[in-house]
Amino acid sequence: MSVEIKENQLIMDGSELIIESLARSGADVFIGYPITPANLLYSNSLERFPSFFAAPDEISALQWMCGFSTTGKFPVTATSFPGFALMLESVNMAYMMELPMLIILVQRLGPATGSATCGAQGDLALLTGAISGGFSLPVISVSSMKDCWELSHNAMKMAIDLRTPVVLLTSKEEIMTLASFAISQLSEINLLERKQYSGAETFVPYKTNETLVPDFLPVGDKKNQVRYTASTHDQKGIIQNTSKEAIDNTKRLELKHQKNLKHHLYYEYDGEKGANTLLISYGITASASREAVKNLREQGEKVSLLIPKTLLPVAPEYFDIIEKYNKIVIAEENLSGQYRKILFGEFGNKKVSGVNGIAEMITPARITEVVLSK
């Protein structure tokens, strides 16, 4: 038997790709509190990040990150639902203060402590309502090893460009499953930097231009006073109750995401000519969906596939695609179809059906069955 020489491959898991990508992108500090199944991100960061802090709890972790971000450093953490729940108020603070940071959320089976070593996709409903008042918290979802490499960088860029916390949504298997990975897939990662205000006029912390994203200066700046506040505030960063300037500033927090979404929109659309059915999936279930589509096509079935990666805010482009199809199937590993409800509401839509489940990965066979059902 002859030896067919294949391209050189590495064995790795998603955690290594994510942390190496973020480190090369210029992330400054990882602040972590241990939790399964996010611990590989913690240990890899300890080895790879310029600075590493073991926080005494998840609230401290997020608060320390906010402190770092006010000085211009880019902080990263990784957690799972129980830890994220503790972080939530501080995530709102970072959102209000407009502090860039990345929170890697590794989903596991809930409710509560649930099963720490079992993967899940159960936190999207929480994320869509995470910011009090109906604001969008950006959520980027990885759906392959390649995504772990590229989207980690892109999520960090989004956080910096829009001055916002961003959630990189993953799950246990995406972080922990080992896989062969061709070296050629490791595209070059550019260093990201936080630009600083250099204007001649006095710095006004929350004054914005047409991008709706304010200029940045770190606290401790030698020339200009810098203010941050988690309370409703005017452009100077002074607490207000409900003055027009302050409420306009608060509304801007949502508008900046809507306005700039097109620059941070990531998805895969594999449209097949003549297909009436669109399969939508994200995260860990995307791989099962890819396999289901491959099998269906081998059987001569026509089916299209949409894998949204910028899950939130929901991009209008997704609806443009959805409108082309008579049947929509959404596969995700949670009990009631969280992204399905985000897209179509509790009322639902007759042409939409879900493939759902908990405690085990959804199989290509189950997806195929629903795609083929009348």
Added chain:
Amino acid sequence: MELEKKKFLTDADLPFCKGCGHNHIAANTEKALQLLGYDPMNVVLVTDIGCHGIIDKSFLTHTVHGLHGRSVALATGVSAALNNPEKKVIVFIGDGGATIGMQHLIDAAHNGFNMTVVIHNNMLYGMTGGQPSEFTPAGFKTPTLPYGGKKTGYDICKLIAAVEGASYVCRLEGISDFSEQLAEAFSKKGFSLVEVMEICPSYGVKSNPGMKLSKVIENAGLIINKFVDREVDNYKTEVKTEFRSLFSESDAIQTKFPSKLEKPFRLMLCGSAGEGVQAAAEFILKAGITSGLNGTKKGSYPVTDGVGFSAAEIILSSEEILYTGSPNPDVICVTSSDGLEYARKTLANMKGGKLFIDSSLKAPDTKAEVIYFPFRERGGAKNSSIYSIFYFLTKTQLFPMDSLLSVFNENKIAKKFDQDKMFQALNEPFVDGLTDNKKVIV
């Protein structure tokens, strides 16, 4: 020292009630910073939630106003990031904030983060209607505690003094001029704390008519004193500048062996924690990749390390692997009773394939071909998984044995492992007469 023109506070009136101690703290902070010759741009004031927190707009320093109880944690991040003792980080927090954020105070003191925490202790929650905090002393009345507290409040100075790491801790009565004490605290390296005793004119005075602050302090058994004054090492943030990548091209696996695999192959190893299941799975994965295949390995285990089942699903394929689960494996190796329990559901669903199972166990009903072998007896519990993968490869010849050996021999496990004994054990025929299942002679 008389105040120069204000450098740290604006000329506007302070935003507090007449007679509130918060006014004194702001004014004394201005004076203390002047005493020390600080530039306002070298000062970061971090404030908590509560009446004191609305002071930001009056300060000409950098200001950060966060969440209730979290100001010390927020300041920890600021301080660790600035990593520069020349930049003065000051935290204003109330007794309510210190209650909810006690962990942050202890942690910041413990680590010696550069900051001075000024606790505005008026013994109640002033912003929300005068509810008691954990600092409310016994007998002190508030609007929602009309008969007075029953227990004595926290003595924060004693608590923080007990934490090794604080450089300065003192309690003072928040009247007249205490700028020198504040200046002393501000000038300390590392973590310093000043508790300023106050009485809230809106709720404290009204609920305790005629009671003087000094009397409240005395009745509470709180001592006005310096508790700690020492030189300690302040926290220094490590910033590494040299790294090794988590992976590099030199780690790449080269194809050295052929494989005749034509369709994806799914193997499941099911055993017990501590018996090498995950390591064995990685050997097979790497051997497969060395044989020119793509591979994935998904691990499953309970929450506690080192207890219960341990299972791994390996997929090897000449094509790209999309889905990494194995609901219908081609082969399952079961080496322990924990592993068997985990494998039961999969075994029940299998429509073919093979089950290699330890001869001490009884195979459940399955359509897989059942093959018994004494992995545990011949290899010992710790080596049972390693034995099972070599046995598996002997039987399936999925790829050359040399491929698995080359991977295995690179590992430190191999150094203490008797390979000759294993191959002899694997080749020795096995007849199991102890169970009533249909027996397979190998």
